[in-house]
Amino acid sequence: MSAVREAGTSATDTGPDVTTPRVVTGLVLRTRSGGLSVRLHGRALAVTAVLLVALTMVMGVTLTTGDFALSAGEVLQALTGRGSQAADFIVNTLRMPRLVTALCVGAALAVSGAILQSLTGNSLGSPDIIGFTNGSATGALVVIVVLHGSMTQIALGALAGGLATAAAVYLLMVGRGLHGFRLVVIGIGVSALLLAVNSYLITRASWQEALESQSWLLGSLGNRLWVHASAVGLAVAVLLPLAFVLARRLSMVEMGDDTATALGVDVRRTRAVLLVISVALAAFATAVTGPILFIALAAPQLARRLTRSSGPALLSSALMGAVLLTLSDLAVQRLFAPALLPVGTATGTVGGLYLIWLLVTESRKSRA
Numbered sequence: 001m002s003a004v005r006e007a008g009t010s011a012t013d014t015g016p017d018v019t020t021p022r023v024v025t026g027l028v029l030r031t032r033s034g035g036l037s038v039r040l041h042g043r044a045l046a047v048t049a050v051l052l053v054a055l056t057m058v059m060g061v062t063l064t065t066g067d068f069a070l071s072a073g074e075v076l077q078a079l080t081g082r083g084s085q086a087a088d089f090i091v092n093t094l095r096m097p098r099l100v101t102a103l104c105v106g107a108a109l110a111v112s113g114a115i116l117q118s119l120t121g122n123s124l125g126s127p128d129i130i131g132f133t134n135g136s137a138t139g140a141l142v143v144i145v146v147l148h149g150s151m152t153q154i155a156l157g158a159l160a161g162g163l164a165t166a167a168a169v170y171l172l173m174v175g176r177g178l179h180g181f182r183l184v185v186i187g188i189g190v191s192a193l194l195l196a197v198n199s200y201l202i203t204r205a206s207w208q209e210a211l212e213s214q215s216w217l218l219g220s221l222g223n224r225l226w227v228h229a230s231a232v233g234l235a236v237a238v239l240l241p242l243a244f245v246l247a248r249r250l251s252m253v254e255m256g257d258d259t260a261t262a263l264g265v266d267v268r269r270t271r272a273v274l275l276v277i278s279v280a281l282a283a284f285a286t287a288v289t290g291p292i293l294f295i296a297l298a299a300p301q302l303a304r305r306l307t308r309s310s311g312p313a314l315l316s317s318a319l320m321g322a323v324l325l326t327l328s329d330l331a332v333q334r335l336f337a338p339a340l341l342p343v344g345t346a347t348g349t350v351g352g353l354y355l356i357w358l359l360v361t362e363s364r365k366s367r368a
Contacts, residue, residue, distance in 0.1 A: 051319035110321025113296030127282035130187025135165025136286035162283030219292035219344025235284035294351020
């Protein structure tokens with residue numbers, strides 16, 4: 001495989017010809033047959049590398065610190081099955097499942113938000129704002145309050161609630177297209193309705209059920225086992241590659257329906273498939289941990305600002321989401337110990353400040 005540095009108008013893509021010239025700088029990797037072309041931007045590569053280093057550092061601190069401090073060597077021995085019984089229990093039973101869950105949930109929420117923001121063309125396009133997360137919460141509350149189900153049934157109820165909410169929003173838009181502003185407005189309305197339903201369910205619950213419901217609604221990574229990590233990990237392993245494969249089509253859809261259609265993209269089908277992927281990622285993440293707010297809203301925008309990418313930057317968004325959630329969870333574990341503070345409170349606080357800043361910034365832009 002040969003590497004060629006390119007600057008200027010690009011004609012290396014194998015898809016239909018782009019009539020509008022685009023100035024692109026980056027590294028193009030080509031097979032000898034010319035059948036595959038992948039463009040890598042230097043800044044995006046640098047940001048991705050920095051995020052990987054930051055994620056590795058956060059993982060290292062998470063696994064080595066706590067009530068029982070371990071050295072890096074003891075952690076590695078425990079991970080390879082050669083550690084002491086105590087180290088094996090601390091690393092593989094207590095810390096590692098929680099860490100893996102945080103990694104997968106953060107990546108899933110970030111990519112879900114990146115897809116929605118790209119499809120809607122709106123900074124507020126996020127499963128938190130549009131109502132998919134509240135739909136998952138409604139499904140979980142129905143299982144807790146009405147069906148008195150187990151943790152597995154609560155997770156399944158949250159998944160069903162998120163998917164049902166997406167189906168309801170889609171049906172409300174049938175025949176009008178999945179246009180960004182309309183999707184955000186309808187989603188906000190559905191979200192408000194679901195919040196009212198959730199409040200009603202909690203008022204009808206017993207004292208114990210109300211406590212359990214409120215605890216789940218805060219969003220937490222506490223007491224997460226390998227069953228939780230495996231469930232969300234499997235969802236991420238299936239859905240993230242699909243999202244990455246469709247990233248180029250998503251970038252074309254961002255150019256506008258007419259341009260994307262001229263480039264050979266089935267806009268309606270692409271939007272529908274990407275919407276299903278986004279909803280499924282958010283639903284699986286919420287089903288495992290409860291609603292963890294603002295990761296899906298902030299991570300994609302931070303990734304775009306750092307990479308200065310004109311496209312959705314799904315890989316950088318996934319890494320940013322994983323870094324934000326693992327770092328937030330590390331903070332609540334170490335800074336507020338021995339109190340069992342849910343990670344959702346940390347992300348909600350930081351995310352609320354970010355949302356205020358975003359709204360102020362967008363308001364200033366609209367005035368200008």
